Amino acid sequence: MQRLLASTMMLLMMTAALAGCAGSDITQDDVDDARAEGLADGIAQATTVSTLDLIHQRGDLRCGVKTEQWGMGYRADENSSYQGLDVDYCKAIAAAIGLDPEKDVTYVYASGQERFNLLKDGTNILAEDYTGIDVLIRTTTWTASRDADQNGDFAAINFYDGQNFLVNGDVLPNDGTPSIYDLSGASICVATGTTTESNLQDWISDWDTSLGPAPTAVLYPEATPARAGFTGGECSAYTGDSSAMGAYKWQLDGSGDPTACQLKDSNDACVDLWIPSEFISKEPLTAVVRDYDTEWKEVVQWVWYGMVTAEEMGITSDNHAAVLSSATVSAAETRFLSASPWLGTENNPVAPTFMQDVLNAVGNYGEAYDRAFCDGTYDGHSGSTAMVDCVIPRANTQNALVSEGGLMFAPAWK
Numbered sequence: 442m443q444r445l446l447a448s449t450m451m452l453l454m455m456t457a458a459l460a461g462c463a464g465s466d467i468t469q470d471d472v473d474d475a476r477a478e479g480l481a482d483g484i485a486q487a488t489t490v491s492t493l494d495l496i497h498q499r500g501d502l503r504c505g506v507k508t509e510q511w512g513m514g515y516r517a518d519e520n521s522s523y524q525g526l527d528v529d530y531c532k533a534i535a536a537a538i539g540l541d542p543e544k545d546v547t548y549v550y551a552s553g554q555e556r557f558n559l560l561k562d563g564t565n566i567l568a569e570d571y572t573g574i575d576v577l578i579r580t581t582t583w584t585a586s587r588d589a590d591q592n593g594d595f596a597a598i599n600f601y602d603g604q605n606f607l608v609n610g611d612v613l614p615n616d617g618t619p620s621i622y623d624l625s626g627a628s629i630c631v632a633t634g635t636t637t638e639s640n641l642q643d644w645i646s647d648w649d650t651s652l653g654p655a656p657t658a659v660l661y662p663e664a665t666p667a668r669a670g671f672t673g674g675e676c677s678a679y680t681g682d683s684s685a686m687g688a689y690k691w692q693l694d695g696s697g698d699p700t701a702c703q704l705k706d707s708n709d710a711c712v713d714l715w716i717p718s719e720f721i722s723k724e725p726l727t728a729v730v731r732d733y734d735t736e737w738k739e740v741v742q743w744v745w746y747g748m749v750t751a752e753e754m755g756i757t758s759d760n761h762a763a764v765l766s767s768a769t770v771s772a773a774e775t776r777f778l779s780a781s782p783w784l785g786t787e788n789n790p791v792a793p794t795f796m797q798d799v800l801n802a803v804g805n806y807g808e809a810y811d812r813a814f815c816d817g818t819y820d821g822h823s824g825s826t827a828m829v830d831c832v833i834p835r836a837n838t839q840n841a842l843v844s845e846g847g848l849m850f851a852p853a854w855k
Contacts, residue, residue: 491786492575492730492737493538495566502540504531505551505559505574509665511688512813512833513580513600513726516548523548526813527578529803530599530728530745534576536802537744537795538785551579552663554634557591560731576730576741580682582636583727593729594738597745601839601848603720604640605683607690610713611706612677621717625653630667630676633660637681640722672704682724683716684833688814690714691832736786743784746851747796750777751805753842753851757821758804761797777854806849810835 496502506527507514514527532542540546551559551574559574566573580602581587583595606624608615615623621644631638641658648655659676661667668689671679679689693714695701702711728745730738751757754774756764764770765778778797785791792798803809804821807828811819815831825835825845841847 491789492566492734493740493789494786496538496540496575497789499567500540501545501547502531502535502538502576503547503549503571503574504528504534505549505556505577505579506531507579508548508550509668510580510685511692512684513688514578524813526600526809527580529809529812530578531576533744533748533799533803533809534741536798537747538740538789538791539798542802549574551577553632554662556581557587557593557729560729561592575737576728578728580685580726581729582724584636591729592732594732594734596728596730596738596742598725598727599745600684600726602682602684602724602726604637604680604722604724605686605720606678606680606717607671607686608678608715608717609671609704610715614713615715619715619717621719621721622652623717624656624678627656627678628659628676629656630659630661630670630679632664632667632681633662636722636724641680644721682726683720686716687833690716736784740784740791743782744795744799745806747777747781747799748803748806748809749842749849749851750854751796751800752807752821753844755822756800756805758800758808759821761800765797773854782854807835810840 506523507525508516508523510525513525514523515525516523528548531546531548535542535546549559549572556577556579559572560577561573565571566575577593578599580600582602583598587593588595606621606627606629608619608624608627613623613627629641631641638658638660645655645658656678659670661670664681664685668679670676672693679686681689691697693702693704694711695703699711704712704714706712728741730741751761754777756774756778761778764774778794780793781791781796783790783793784795804812807819807825808821810825811817811828811831814833814835815828819828825837825841825847828835835841835847837846839848841849843850
């Protein structure tokens with residue numbers, strides 16, 4: 442836009458110069474009119490159409506996700522459905538903007554190296570062969586460098602995480618209090634092109650050699666071959682977000698069946714796996730949209746804030762209709778469920794009742810978390826301590842609501 446306006450202003454200056462020449466018929470009014478017209482044309486040509494409008498033209502939401510991380514973005518095989526907390530966020534957005542969350546979401550695998558490239562190119566968004574995405578919800582850490590460099594705009598944080606390790610205890614036993622300081626001399630499998638790799642390299646470079654030899658990084662192009670390297674014995678540890686380490690340990694330990702462990706030693710006995718108690722980084726996992734698309738970003742972030750607000754208010758997938766029809770319904774509850782803030786664009790405004798559609802699709806944040814990591818029976822309002830059989834517990838963690846001592850909260854609805 443700057444180049445376009447600069448060209449316009451250059452033409453205007455030339456016009457003004459001509460206006461000053463003797464015998465010219467060009468008046469100052471002509472110059473002023475030309476300036477106004479050029480400025481308007483420049484703004485019109487530089488303004489992009491919101492992704493929300495293009496989604497409605499196309500008829501589906503393209504959501505960039507993982508397929509290999511149980512609990513966040515997972516698909517067992519090509520015949521299985523997508524599941525996980527990130528997947529439910531995609532469904533919630535689709536429901537909020539009037540799409541069918543079960544039929545109108547196209548999930549696109551977003552690798553660690555290509556995820557931002559999938560998001561950047563929105564020029565051919567309506568083309569039949571378009572391979573990009575509308576929103577990235579793929580355990581993506583919000584950092585200052587990414588915010589500045591990746592042409593992406595970070596929206597709501599849907600999971601507070603930290604980097605950790607999954608360790609082969611047969612190779613690297615611990616003393617009963619699992620710690621990152623037990624990893625002296627470890628070879629650590631890691632996927633490149635991620636904050637995970639850069640955090641690991643920083644941690645290794647700061648290693649206190651009085652604890653023994655520093656760990657070493659073993660690099661792989663993606664998370665899948667990095668995991669294969671770990672299970673194949675190429676590394677003594679594997680690193681990633683703590684949520685991923687917990688989910689992967691659960692899978693390798695037999696998905697709840699200790700007789701069905703997937704990683705065995707030469708004697709056919711289950712390998713002892715352990716996870717340190719400390720993190721080596723902060724990993725706020727966030728949805729990302731293209732830069733300079735305020736209307737679309739607002740939709741994406743307020744859908745998540747709405748799920749959190751619903752849990753804070755005790756409003757669930759099961760009770761929201763009863764709450765709204767109750768004789769004692771509060772002004773805040775009415776506003777939240779039937780008169781939500783104006784979102785969207787002039788052509789495609791989001792319905793003021795959008796949170797009812799979100800709750801029908803995925804429930805509130807607690808319900809989505811429970812479905813992703815626990816047994817799926819949480820009532821949505823009794824607090825995180827009421828969640829049972831959680832592979833990744835929520836109680837007493839950063840992902841608990843602020844009212845429970847966690848970090849998860851939403852800005853005020855009004």
